[in-house]
Amino acid sequence: MAPEPFLGDVDRTPVTHHILSVLVENKAGVLARIAGLFARRGFNIYSLAVAPSEGQARFSRVTIVVDAESAPLEQVVGQLNKLINVVAIDDIAPKDALERELLLATVQLDDENRGRVLGLVEVANASIVDADADSLTLMLAGTPSACDELERALEGFAQVEIHRTGRVALPRLTKTEEN
Amino acid sequence: MKLTGAQALIKSLEQEGVETIFGLPGGAILPVYDPIRESSIRHVLVRHEQGAGHMAEGYALATGKPGVAMVTSGPGATNIVTPIANAHMDSTPLVVITGQVASASIGTDAFQECDITGITMGITKHNFLITHADEIPRVVASAFYIATTGRPGPVLIDFPKDIAQSEMEWWYPESVDEYDLLGYKPEIVLDQTSIDAAVALINASERPVLYVGGGTLKSNASQQLLAFAERTKMPVVTTLMARGAFPDSHKQHLGMPGMHGTYSAVTAIQKSDLLISLGARFDDRVTGKVSAFAAGAKIIHVDIDPAEFNKVKIATVAVKSDIATALEAFDAAMAMPKNLDPWWETLHGWMEKYPLVYAPTDDPALLRPQEIIEAIAASAKPGTIVSSGVGQHQMWTSHFWKFEEPRTWINSGGAGTMGFGVPAAIGAKAAMPDRDVWCIDGDGCFQMTAQELVTATSEGFPIKVAILNNAYLGMVRQWQEMFYEERFSEVFLDADLPDYVKWAESMGAVGLRARTIEEMHDAIRQANEITDRSVVIDFRTPASEKVFPMVAAGASNDDIMVHPLQEAK
Numbered sequence: 082m083a084p085e086p087f088l089g090d091v092d093r094t095p096v097t098h099h100i101l102s103v104l105v106e107n108k109a110g111v112l113a114r115i116a117g118l119f120a121r122r123g124f125n126i127y128s129l130a131v132a133p134s135e136g137q138a139r140f141s142r143v144t145i146v147v148d149a150e151s152a153p154l155e156q157v158v159g160q161l162n163k164l165i166n167v168v169a170i171d172d173i174a175p176k177d178a179l180e181r182e183l184l185l186a187t188v189q190l191d192d193e194n195r196g197r198v199l200g201l202v203e204v205a206n207a208s209i210v211d212a213d214a215d216s217l218t219l220m221l222a223g224t225p226s227a228c229d230e231l232e233r234a235l236e237g238f239a240q241v242e243i244h245r246t247g248r249v250a251l252p253r254l255t256k257t258e259e260n
Numbered sequence: 261m262k263l264t265g266a267q268a269l270i271k272s273l274e275q276e277g278v279e280t281i282f283g284l285p286g287g288a289i290l291p292v293y294d295p296i297r298e299s300s301i302r303h304v305l306v307r308h309e310q311g312a313g314h315m316a317e318g319y320a321l322a323t324g325k326p327g328v329a330m331v332t333s334g335p336g337a338t339n340i341v342t343p344i345a346n347a348h349m350d351s352t353p354l355v356v357i358t359g360q361v362a363s364a365s366i367g368t369d370a371f372q373e374c375d376i377t378g379i380t381m382g383i384t385k386h387n388f389l390i391t392h393a394d395e396i397p398r399v400v401a402s403a404f405y406i407a408t409t410g411r412p413g414p415v416l417i418d419f420p421k422d423i424a425q426s427e428m429e430w431w432y433p434e435s436v437d438e439y440d441l442l443g444y445k446p447e448i449v450l451d452q453t454s455i456d457a458a459v460a461l462i463n464a465s466e467r468p469v470l471y472v473g474g475g476t477l478k479s480n481a482s483q484q485l486l487a488f489a490e491r492t493k494m495p496v497v498t499t500l501m502a503r504g505a506f507p508d509s510h511k512q513h514l515g516m517p518g519m520h521g522t523y524s525a526v527t528a529i530q531k532s533d534l535l536i537s538l539g540a541r542f543d544d545r546v547t548g549k550v551s552a553f554a555a556g557a558k559i560i561h562v563d564i565d566p567a568e569f570n571k572v573k574i575a576t577v578a579v580k581s582d583i584a585t586a587l588e589a590f591d592a593a594m595a596m597p598k599n600l601d602p603w604w605e606t607l608h609g610w611m612e613k614y615p616l617v618y619a620p621t622d623d624p625a626l627l628r629p630q631e632i633i634e635a636i637a638a639s640a641k642p643g644t645i646v647s648s649g650v651g652q653h654q655m656w657t658s659h660f661w662k663f664e665e666p667r668t669w670i671n672s673g674g675a676g677t678m679g680f681g682v683p684a685a686i687g688a689k690a691a692m693p694d695r696d697v698w699c700i701d702g703d704g705c706f707q708m709t710a711q712e713l714v715t716a717t718s719e720g721f722p723i724k725v726a727i728l729n730n731a732y733l734g735m736v737r738q739w740q741e742m743f744y745e746e747r748f749s750e751v752f753l754d755a756d757l758p759d760y761v762k763w764a765e766s767m768g769a770v771g772l773r774a775r776t777i778e779e780m781h782d783a784i785r786q787a788n789e790i791t792d793r794s795v796v797i798d799f800r801t802p803a804s805e806k807v808f809p810m811v812a813a814g815a816s817n818d819d820i821m822v823h824p825l826q827e828a829k
Contacts, residue, residue: 106442109389114381121382159567165386165406168443 097149098127100178100250102171103161104134107141111166115143122160125151128182128225130247140168144249173252182248184221184228189240191215198238205231265393266291266424269357270299272400275432278328280304280319280690282312286332287372289359291424304690304719309336311683311712313343317352318687321670322645322695324480326353326407327687333359334372337418338379342677345383347414349674350501351478353407354414355400362422363391377418385413386444390420393428401432402439410446411565412478448564450581455589457577458536458560462595465534465558467603468494471517474501474673475539475563481584482506482666485538488587493600495607497525499540501673504663514607515616518546519811520655523614526809526817528607532557534597539563539583542572543674552816562586616659617823618805624777629653629728629801632780633660633700636726639784644696645670645688649681649705652734655807657700679708682725686712689721696724696788703729703753703760710763716794717768724787725769725796730803731755738806755800764796773798 105111112131119126125148134142147157154172161167184207188198202209202219205227211218221231225248235241263271269292273281282304285293296303306312309331316327327347331340337358347354361370377387386406388399403415433439462468476485482505489496489512496506497517506513515522517529529535535557540546547553550572561568561575562583569578579586618630633656640646646661647670648654654671663669670688672680685699706727716723728734733751740748761771770793774783780799787795808823 109391110377110381113378117381153570155570156567159569159571163385163565163567165441165444 098146098175099149099154100173100175100180100248101145101147101158101161102173102250103143103145103167104169105141105143106166106168107133107139108166111141112143114164114166115145115161118160118164122156123151124148124157128247130249142249144247146248171252173250177253178250179253180225180248180250181222182225182228183246184223184231184243185210185218185245186231186235186241186243187211187216187218188235188238189216194238201231201234205234207231261430262427263430264291264295264424265390265396265419265426265428267295268393268396268428268430269400269419269424270295270301271430272397272432273328274300275397276400276404277325281328281330282306282315282319282687282690283330284309284312284332284336286336286359288333288361288421289330289336289357289419289424290332291421292330292357292359292419304715306683306715307711308709309339310342310679311686311709311715313340313354313356314346314677314680314683314709315687315690315712315715316354316356317343317347317350317680318647318670318684319691320347320352320354320687321684322667322688322691324478324667325691326355326404328355328357330357331359332372333361333376334374336372337374337376341379341383342675344380344414344416346672346675346677346680348383348385350672351412351474352414353412355403355407356414356416358416358418359424360389360418360420363420364422366420376416380416383414384416385411387416387418389418390423393423393426396423396428397430397432398438398440402441405436405439405441406444411475448581448585450585450589451579454577454579455586455593458562458579459590459593459595461534461558461560461577462492462536462590462597465597466600467532468492468534468536468597468600469528469532469557470494470496471529471535471537471540472496472498472502472505473538473540474499476502476505476583477539477666479539479564479583479585480666481538481582481587484584484587484591486510488591491591492596493604494536494597495528495603497521497529499543499546499673500658500671502540503658503669504666507664508662509664514611516658518543519548519813520659520807520809521546521811522616522659523809523820523822524607524610526811526820527610529554529557530817531606534558534560536560537562538587541568547572548811548815548817552818614809614822614826617825619825625775627775627777627780627799627801629730629799629805630656630660631777632726632728632799632801633657635780636698636700636784637661639788640698641696643668644698645685645692647671647681647685647688647697647699649701649708650676650678651702651705652730652738652805652807653700653702653705653728656728661700678702678705681705682709682723683712685723685725686716686721689716689723690719693721699723699725701725701727702734703727703731703755704733706760707753707758711767713764713767713769713794713796722790722792722794725764725794727760727796727798728801729755729760729798730801730805732803734803735807737803741806743812760796760798764794767794769794769796771796771798773800775800
């Protein structure tokens with residue numbers, strides 16, 4: 082009998098992760114250069130978020146959560162720095178990072194679960210952004226761990242579609258601020 | 261002044277001082293081949309695009325200037341992927357121009373379309389797809405700047421056919437500021453703190469070794485190395501990529517380190533208390549088992565590429581600098597190790613006990629590959645350039661050719677590309693027409709790229725090729741003999757098929773064959789006398805000859821196997 086296909090590690094967040102906030106020139110293929118570098122060097126990406134940034138058309142901000150156990154951070158940063166289109170790299174340690182992520186989820190409602198879903202929205206501090214007769218879409222903008230918790234809670238419902246953006250981060254202004 | 265994109269490309273190459281392009285035309289690059297007719301640039305028409313790439317590498321390694329190759333889209337581009345990968349591994353400056361289908365056809369699976377920027381992303385220092393004719397000067401200037409500064413490497417420019425045919429108003433960037441390279445800042449400011457820390461380590465060392473890598477040649481630091489080594493009396497080892505950076509004849513030179521390094525070089529590193537890495541990268545072929553490599557040594561790692569620091573071995577002190585500048589800074593600080601007399605006493609003991617040897621023979625009918633190389637080297641003029649393919653013959657050439665000058669050794673190190681030798685020799689000859697260029701090749705390697713001897717003949721680049729013909733893929737055979745219980749598998753090639761003499765003659769070269777020592781000397785003499793044509797000598801050598809010393813793959817360098825002749829000692 083054939084062995085089960087190897088699916089790799091499915092952990093959500095590595096024990097030791099780092100956040101790299103990478104400013105790149107908005108040139109063709111720049112995301113492929115970054116993704117290709119991580120793939121060929123064996124660095125693990127846990128989350129990736131990309132959007133236009135300072136100077137709009139000129140730059141993009143790529144926020145990469147890397148598994149610092151898959152490779153020394155110094156190596157990841159050093160190799161990234163060699164990409165010609167990479168302009169600047171901010172390495173933000175998790176304890177100094179203000180991390181946020183967006184979660185969108187559409188839940189099928191019925192008479193039995195309606196109350197529990199609405200309760201969950203309230204408890205999780207999420208908001209309802211769309212609804213029709215038998216389903217609603219909720220949104221949570223929060224810490225990655227808050228998104229994790231909400232995702233776990235939503236797993237208890239029968240029909241749910243969950244999308245997460247991957248996280249973005251900025252350095253904390255004060256090191257003592259509560260997450 | 262209005263120019264077509266094709267004219268602008270050629271004019272930009274002229275602006276960059278390009279004198280020679282190695283290439284082969286085809287559909288997508290066709291417009292560029294028209295203005296070449298009027299250009300000052302010499303185009304060398306190769307017979308296969310891989311040849312163009314390796315010739316450009318040979319040109320670059322012999323001169324230090326960037327090599328330039330130009331090919332068409334699709335298969336033309338994929339055929340030059342191997343040389344690009346090879347140049348990337350060995351940090352050789354190349355600019356490769358590939359034709360591309362017209363912009364509007366990109367992504368439609370057009371005839372001879374391939375995503376060459378995607379394919380080469382991981383094996384170039386950078387690549388460009390030109391999207392507008394106005395960008396041609398900026399891209400070409402940037403490509404040369406990137407290829408030749410910092411840690412050098414290959415840069416590819418993908419050039420769609422419609423851009424070549426469109427018009428632009430000629431301009432050329434006047435300074436780096438106009439290159440638009442916001443993320444590329446190769447200038448390095450020497451960190452005096454790291455220099456001070458390195459000097460302190462040197463001053464405290466009793467058993468230092470200078471581990472000299474290819475970066476020393478890229479940095480043109482041979483003079484600084486010689487001065488520093490002689491002042492401090494430190495022993496020197498030169499890696500396969502650095503052969504010639506320090507004279508082999510120098511009494512402080514221990515030879516090459518690594519899997520097939522000399523006993524003295526390998527063991528000196530193992531027993532050192534300070535390893536000073538100068539533009540080397542702790543390649544697995546040098547370190548063997550990493551945890552056992554130079555286990556008692558502190559490490560000063562000097563490199564222009566900080567991503568090399570702590571990649572394989574943790575550096576005690578990392579110095580981000582080119583090699584010449586760092587050596588000058590060490591000298592300026594009068595870095596000086598402790599009294600090295602005891603260390604040299606040990607080193608001399610190893611050097612006397614374990615020199616490079618091969619089994620002597622009284623049989624004049626038996627040719628040893630090592631003595632062929634020694635005989636050619638002995639007959640060669642000073643400054644002769646020698647290239648090789650990859651395998652046993654490459655190791656023997658590194659062992660038995662005495663390299664005295666930088667940039668006289670042209671070989672494929674990191675990638676280990678069989679077939680590199682002949683086209684790389686032609687590229688070196690194109691760059692240095694007044695020098696003799698020998699290619700010491702294996703029979704397996706020769707068969708991979710020998711057709712470029714047609715290019716050598718038609719373009720007037722006479723080289724000399726010594727095929728060490730043992731009828732086998734010799735290095736693989738050696739491993740099968742030693743590690744697979746002599747279960748030889750798919751390594752026999754046949755010494756007489758092809759007929760190398762007839763093949764050479766069909767390509768306009770002189771073909772010679774040597775089976776005995778007398779024939780060997782005669783053939784070498786003839787080869788040295790013939791200067792207007794290439795010469796190929798088919799030397800018949802025994803298949804059983806193996807490369808020693810050897811460290812088995814993955815083993816500790818402490819477990820180096822010396823030549824069987826030396827085992828009893």
